[in-house]
Amino acid sequence: MPLRRCASPLHAARAAVGCALCAALALPALLFDSPLVLGAVIGGALATGAAAGAGRPLRRALLLALPFALVVALLNPLITHDGLTVIARLGTLPVLGRIDVTLEALAYGAVLGLRALALILCCALYAAVVDPDEVLRSFRRISFRSALTATLATRMIPVLQRDGRRMADAQRCRAGAAPSRTALVRAVAAGALDRAVDVAAALEVRGYGSARRPPRTRAPFSRHDRAFAAAALALLAATVTARATGTAAFDAYPALHGDWAGGAWALAVALVLVPLAPFLDRRGIEPRAAALASGWGRR
């Protein structure tokens, strides 16, 4: 999913701030088991993406991630035997042993699925709204190679997506039987390695190998930078406070127990609304039609 350049306050903010917002949004998904919080992170990521004009790629990421989340959710009750409320006895299976599906394992599976979905959407939001070139520029003074690796990893995704689509087309054009999945996976891996070698060669001949420490550049913080940084800090503060006070706690085992009190709801609402607040200030942002006319935001 390549960066989708749009005229939005989030795109106007510096990359470091965009990274901070995505990280602040992802943090509760790592710290909390509460379905309410996880759902709020998903809602917050989707709403932020939509407000930044990247709703479509995020919806696509959601659709792609759903089957994965579903597998995670369904796998947990099969391999976890914890929980008090047995809702189905599936007998004994060769490798897994006796399978008693519990309500708690099923619920925790759903939590894991939601968490995967939330983290994938936060990554998709990062890929859609944060300029990887600017990330590289911002972090190269700290660790050039790590910054470049992270940036290229983001850039390789669309390249490999295109390669995959081309390969799938080529396989549809085969006259005989379709090759096995193993053969395809091997070929895709070989193709990705070829790509990586090509990109490495391109980097080398652009002088990457002898990269010198770039001079320090200081750009003043814009109001969008300040607004989104404040939003990220507010999210961080709310997350840490809620975690420290035990708000929105959720335990699946041995029996389902969750905090659904006002504090948990307040945190959920904050996770959706706080990242959206900076979008209210659209001063200096071209209207969408004008941006499209100037080529900005075009696919």
Added chain:
Amino acid sequence: MSVLALERLTYAYPDALAPALDDVTLHVEEGELVVLAGRSGSGKSTLLRLASGLVPHVHGGSVRGSAVVGGLDVRDHGPGELAAVAGSLFQDPETQIVMGTVRNELAFPLENRGESPAAIARGVEEAALALGIAHLLERPTHALSGGELQRVALAAALVGRPRLVLLDEPTSQLDPVAGDELIGLLRRLNEEWGTTILLAEHRLERCLTAADRVIAMADGRIACDADPAGFLAWAHDHAPALETPGARLLAGAGLGPPPVGVKQARAVLRACGALPPEAAGTAAGSGPPEHRPSPASSCLSVVTRHQDRTPRRPAALALRVRGVWHEPRHSLPILRGVDLAIPAGERVALMGRNGAGKSTLLRHVAGLASPTRGKITAGGRVALLLQNPNDYLVHERVADEASLDALEAVGLAHLTDRHPRDLSGGERQRLALAVVLGGEDVEPPALLCLDEPTRGMDRAHKADLAVLLGRLAATGTALLVATHDPEFAAAVAERVVLLADGAPIADGSAAEVLAGGWYFATETARVLRGAGGALDPDAGAALVRAQLVARAADAHAASAGPRAARGASPTAPPDPRPTEVRRR
């Protein structure tokens, strides 16, 4: 002082049986524009990769001898350090772009050198202006066309003002217009900036006029190092596959010296009165073809000979395309009401600029995409060979990719135990062809579509492919070949459809369309200005010979008249050659 100096250099890739460069001694001087010629696998790319430091630092292998680029010893300095003196541009622009926007792509090499923000901004602006891409600076790189990407990659190679620019077949993925523009741009950079250029290229007719010097390589060695005229004279005797169509045309007509470009060829023909009058009404799509290619031994004329032997085609249609539109939701239409009918066994070339809709049309025909409007009907199975043969090759052995009879049909039956990725580019292309054609157990295709099948191929491999396709067409399979290469189109097709902005703008016999064009024309047609619809050098040479004979006969008749009046006996017709034109 030499920008590139190789002394008795021998290099072998890891685990290679033979060296890729063998005892090469070469000096490229400041400000030269040098063209590297040679067949695939002759060592051109390795030489360029050595000069950029990728060999041996990235690819490994063993080096003997000395290689100095801009005063830096290649063995001691890696590609990162050499990038300050040598900029590189390779065949596939997609793999050379590493940043998200054009501005960032151009800034990247300067940032790597630790330049100040002001110097970076100025360098980016100047490189963008020099290459005419200033309007692209804010565009995301993933939204650029192939031609734009190649320009951006070239700008990124030049932005640091390197003394030497290394280019490995930079025009192979470009249409004739963009290819000519790129070569013109290189010449301008060479003349105005004094940049030394080392350019490997298969389509020599495109770049010889811009070159100061040509180095021909064979089996890792330098086989010829001369000026363009000297190279063509050498190629005529030692490497006919490297001769340009213009040189073959004049050689076939018994004229010389070999011309470096269309202008010189015309000058030679004009000097001896053999330039046929310009064809009237040869503009694309108008007038009947007069040309029937003559039998010849030249490589790319094999199929044109074959077409004369092709039996009359049955009336059945292999493909009918009716009013097909392809309108993506968020961009302009790519196909705009395309109508096309291809009878069984017909060979059709699809030409047009990058982005004209050729590949999209082929995808629709093969069922990989659905038209938003219109209808496509095929007379049987449609096979499609996409641009990159590697996309088809997923097994560990050639024999696992296709059946033995399919491999036999493409001449690869002797390579069944090889790994597909160990094959040469031409062999991989043929293997991919076997994969899409299938064996005897599969219904033979009514139509075979090929998307840019000659990308990066040398002339000999193109000739082999043309022969193979001719053989297929003789069995009744119709061909639809999207190509940027007019010489290949002339060799393989009897009909040419020219697309522009998603709609056919010319549809006629190859002689009509390719003889009357400016960019989409073979070199022979451009030399002869479309006369007689001659497309290949042999047909052109026959035309020139006929012109010479007619002129000699006229001269003879003119001189015989007064002699007869004086009672003198007629003698042999006078030689029409002017003194400065040498006859072979």
